[in-house]
Amino acid sequence: xxxxxxxxxxxxxxxxxxxxxxxxxxxxxxxxxxxxxxxxxxxxxxxxxxxxxxxxxxxxxxxxxxxxxxxxxxxxxxxxxxxxxxxxxxxxxxxxxxxxxxxxxxxxxxxxxxxxxxxxxxxxxxxxxxxxxxxxxxxxxxxxxxxxxxxxxxxxxxxxxxxxxxxxxxxxxxxxxxxxxxxxxxxxxxxxxxxxxxxxxxxxxxxxxxxxxxxxxxxxxxxxxxxxxxxxxxxxxxxxxxxxxxxxxxxxxxxxxxxxxxxxxxxxxxxxxxxxxxxxxxxxxxxxxxxxxxxxxxxxxxxxxxxxxxxxxxxxxxxxxxxxxxxxxxxxxxxxxxxxxxxxxxxxxxxxxxxxxxxxxxxx
Amino acid sequence: xxxxxxxxxxxxxxxxxxxxxxxxxxxxxxxxxxxxxxxxxxxxxxxxxxxxxxxxxxxxxxxxxxxxxxxxxxxxxxxxxxxxxxxxxxxxxxxxxxxxxxxxxxxxxxxxxxxxxxxxxxxxxxxxxxxxxxxxxxxxxxxxxxxxxxxxxxxxxxxxxxxxxxxxxxxxxxxxxxxxxxxxxxxxxxxxxxxxxxxxxxxxxxxxxxxxxxxxxxxxxxxxxxxxxxxxxxxxxxxxxxxx
Numbered sequence: 249x250x251x252x253x254x255x256x257x258x259x260x261x262x263x264x265x266x267x268x269x270x271x272x273x274x275x276x277x278x279x280x281x282x283x284x285x286x287x288x289x290x291x292x293x294x295x296x297x298x299x300x301x302x303x304x305x306x307x308x309x310x311x312x313x314x315x316x317x318x319x320x321x322x323x324x325x326x327x328x329x330x331x332x333x334x335x336x337x338x339x340x341x342x343x344x345x346x347x348x349x350x351x352x353x354x355x356x357x358x359x360x361x362x363x364x365x366x367x368x369x370x371x372x373x374x375x376x377x378x379x380x381x382x383x384x385x386x387x388x389x390x391x392x393x394x395x396x397x398x399x400x401x402x403x404x405x406x407x408x409x410x411x412x413x414x415x416x417x418x419x420x421x422x423x424x425x426x427x428x429x430x431x432x433x434x435x436x437x438x439x440x441x442x443x444x445x446x447x448x449x450x451x452x453x454x455x456x457x458x459x460x461x462x463x464x465x466x467x468x469x470x471x472x473x474x475x476x477x478x479x480x481x482x483x484x485x486x487x488x489x490x491x492x493x494x495x496x497x498x499x500x501x502x503x504x505x506x507x508x509x510x511x512x513x514x515x516x517x518x519x520x521x522x523x524x525x526x527x528x529x530x531x532x533x534x535x536x537x538x539x540x541x542x543x544x545x546x547x548x549x550x551x552x553x554x555x556x557x558x559x560x561x562x563x564x565x566x567x568x569x570x571x572x573x574x575x576x577x578x579x580x581x582x583x584x585x586x587x588x589x590x591x592x593x594x595x596x597x598x599x600x601x602x603x604x605x606x607x608x609x610x611x612x
Numbered sequence: 613x614x615x616x617x618x619x620x621x622x623x624x625x626x627x628x629x630x631x632x633x634x635x636x637x638x639x640x641x642x643x644x645x646x647x648x649x650x651x652x653x654x655x656x657x658x659x660x661x662x663x664x665x666x667x668x669x670x671x672x673x674x675x676x677x678x679x680x681x682x683x684x685x686x687x688x689x690x691x692x693x694x695x696x697x698x699x700x701x702x703x704x705x706x707x708x709x710x711x712x713x714x715x716x717x718x719x720x721x722x723x724x725x726x727x728x729x730x731x732x733x734x735x736x737x738x739x740x741x742x743x744x745x746x747x748x749x750x751x752x753x754x755x756x757x758x759x760x761x762x763x764x765x766x767x768x769x770x771x772x773x774x775x776x777x778x779x780x781x782x783x784x785x786x787x788x789x790x791x792x793x794x795x796x797x798x799x800x801x802x803x804x805x806x807x808x809x810x811x812x813x814x815x816x817x818x819x820x821x822x823x824x825x826x827x828x829x830x831x832x833x834x835x836x837x838x839x840x841x842x843x844x845x846x847x848x849x850x851x852x853x854x855x856x
Contacts, residue, residue: 274694301693305686306719313683313716317659317690320677325690343680449675449691451698453654459669461678 254430259395259420260328262431263354264289266399267326269435270406271442272352274301274325276314280333281366282422283356287328299323308333312340312353319349320460322448324406328354330422331372332363334380341415342381345477346462348447350409352402353387354418356425359587367587368422368508373564376419377538384474386481388488389417389537391506395429401535403434410443412484419537421560423508423589484539491541492533495521499530501554501603504545504569506534508589509560515592516599529556529603537565545572554606555579556599560589578606620644622653624673633833635790635823636664639732640671642800643703647674650807656699657691659684661708664738668703682713685720688727699807701728707737710746710770717772724781724815728806731772731818734825735844742828746770749847754828773820773853783815785854789822791840795850814856822848 257265264286267275275290287304294300301318305311311327318325329337334355344351355376359369376389388408392398398420405416449458464470494514496502505513510533520527532548534541545555555577557566562585569579580602584590619625623644630637647653653674660668662681669676679687684702692700709717709731720727736754737743744757747769751760761769773785784806788799799821806817822844824836831839 274690276690299694303689303693303723306715309683310686310689310716310719313680313686314690314693316679316683317677317687317692318694319690320687321657321691321694323694339680340683343678347678449657449677450695451655451657452673452675457674457676459676459678461669461676463666463678 254432256428257395257431258285258425259398259427259429260286260356260425261289262395262399262433263328263402263418264293265433266402267352267406268293268297269433270324270403271436272324272326272406273297273299274315274318274323275327276303276305276311276318276325277327277329278305278308278311278333280330282358283328283330283354283425285425286354286356308336309339312337315351316340316344316349319344319351320347320449322445322450324350324410324442326352326354328356330356330358330366331360334372334375338381341387342379342383342385343462344415345379345385345387346383347460348413349415349460350413351415352405352409352418353415354402354420357419357421359585365587366422368424368560368589369585369587370421370507370509370560370564371585372419373537373559373561376417377540377568385477386484386538387415387417388412388484388539389419391419391535391537392424393507393510393533395424395427396431398424399431399433408488410445412480414480414484419507421508488536489539489541489543490535491544492535493544494531494533496530496532496548498528500528500552501530501556501606502548502552503529503531503556503558503599504534504565505531505558506537506565509558512590512592512595513558516596519592519596520600520603527603529599534565540568540572542572545569549573549577553577556602557581558595559583561585620648622647622673624671626670628671629667630664631827633824633826633836634664635734635821635825636732638790638796639730639799639821639823640668642796642803643730644672646800646804646807650804652699652807656701657695659688659691659700659702661702661704663705663708665703665705665732666739682708682711683716684708684713685725685727685729686716689720689723689725692725692727696726699810701730701807703730704732705738706731706733706735706745706747710772718776718779721776721816721818722779722781724783726810726813726815728810729818730803731820732823733772733820733848734823735769736825736828738825738828747848749843769847771848773818776818777854781816782818782854783856784809784817785820786852787820787822787848787850789840789845789850791822791824791837820848822850
């Protein structure tokens with residue numbers, strides 16, 4: 249439900265309501281912790297929406313393919329899951345990327361590999377940012393760090409998916425999904441129509457029959473299609489790269505972190521700056537993981553040489569940081585995999601040790 | 613001169629890629645004839661499979677969306693829920709429906725989705741070169757059961773209609789064969805009935821069609837038809853399996 253004032257909501261519920269406000273009428277999913285509150289919310293809400301469809305599918309495979317069907321029929325459709333379930337959806341995501349069908353997929357990540365655990369982790373960065381399934385494709389990956397941002401980015405994801413005819417991923421973690429925070433659910437302007445789609449299947453009435461497929465047996469045609477997709481991904485890189493710079497104006501060291509990790513990093517930075525007014529640490533928080541904010545890092549390295557990458561994994565995004573800096577700057581990595589969520593104090597301790605060491609070596 | 617027979621409007625005027633004696637071309641034509649007769653060409657949405665019939669979209673002149681291998685009924689579910697006013701049918705082979713897509717097929721049937729499945733059973737994986745299918749007969753030699761299917765290690769062929777008949781969702785399940793002119797007529801009548809059940813929103817309908825694959829059976833077309841009648845139909849009895 250939307251109100252004009254902020255309301256206290258779970259992350260998963262806020263994502264669900266934002267999806268509905270964005271015009272999502274179809275949700276298909278399969279239970280998996282820690283994201284069950286999202287399908288449960290949709291099961292309650294979608295019957296109230298005109299044309300609303302909720303199906304608890306028999307598997308992740310079925311649910312992503314129901315999304316595919318609903319999408320090709322013209323609806324705004326979504327699914328959600330957590331790490332192991334997202335692995336199962338990759339076949340369908342690859343097909344939708346090939347067929348250029350929009351969809352929104354929410355991954356509330358947990359510790360892995362395998363069944364892992366149900367604690368918050370950032371274990372699926374590689375999978376999310378490199379396409380995830382088979383084939384030469386990419387999907388935009390949006391990484392919210394608060395319940396408000398989870399709602400805002402879910403709303404945005406539907407527009408992006410339609411604009412580029414591509415699946416869009418929301419990458420959160422168990423912490424973000426289970427967190428309750430005040431949130432203002434975004435709403436569509438009154439009577440604002442959803443984009444027209446000239447490729448959807450409605451029955452070939454008064455027009456030639458349409459075909460939506462990913463099978464392209466002719467190698468030249470397949471190559472052309474791959475380059476066409478590639479050009480689209482370049483447009484997405486140009487237009488959709490998002491990040492937040494926090495206290496970077498005077499920073500001698502840039503912390504790079506996304507999602508929940510970035511939140512903890514902000515707390516740690518504020519704590520250190522408060523303890524010692526000479527501390528100059530800032531944060532670059534990628535909001536889109538693909539496209540990665542390479543430009544933000546290349547700008548930062550002109551002013552600071554010191555980069556501290558913090559992830560709730562053994563180091564995945566750090567590879568994109570290395571690619572972005574391309575040999576420039578010194579990169580220090582701090583990772584906590586397996587569902588461990590360090591406190592700002594713990595992170596501040598590690599950050600400070602590195603910061604002061606660097607500072608001393610700079611002075612020498 | 614009075615024209616008594618011609619290509620259905622819903623069938624494109626292109627040569628088919630199917631092997632000589634293959635049943636797919638007959639079944640495509642029957643569907644096209646029915647779409648014409650029932651005035652559904654501008655309303656139907658078909659979900660072809662992975663397999664030989666993946667190229668059905670080259671022949672049926674209607675809206676089509678390709679599904680990943682085995683997922684046609686899930687895709688069809690998504691389409692139909694968004695467009696309840698359209699005739700939505702999947703077209704699937706035995707590997708697609710009864711092996712990799714068993715879960716989707718059974719659950720779509722169990723939910724009683726208002727879709728129709730055209731299930732082509734030729735007891736073999738055709739496109740990939742004649743491997744053992746879930747419906748291959750005991751003793752049947754294929755490229756992956758060179759000594760013949762062994763029931764002790766490879767199980768018995770799956771009777772999809774009988775399996776689905778145990779569920780609450782299906783309203784109409786019939787097994788037919790395109791091995792004779794009479795069988796072809798019965799097949800057309802069965803598909804028509806299945807479409808009608810869907811249009812009347814009676815629930816899930818499926819027509820299982822025993823269909824020859826001379827290339828992979830290593831038989832000629834006539835021998836393939838005889839094999840369906842004399843051997844295959846014993847394992848897969850023809851007739852209405854469930855009608856509500």
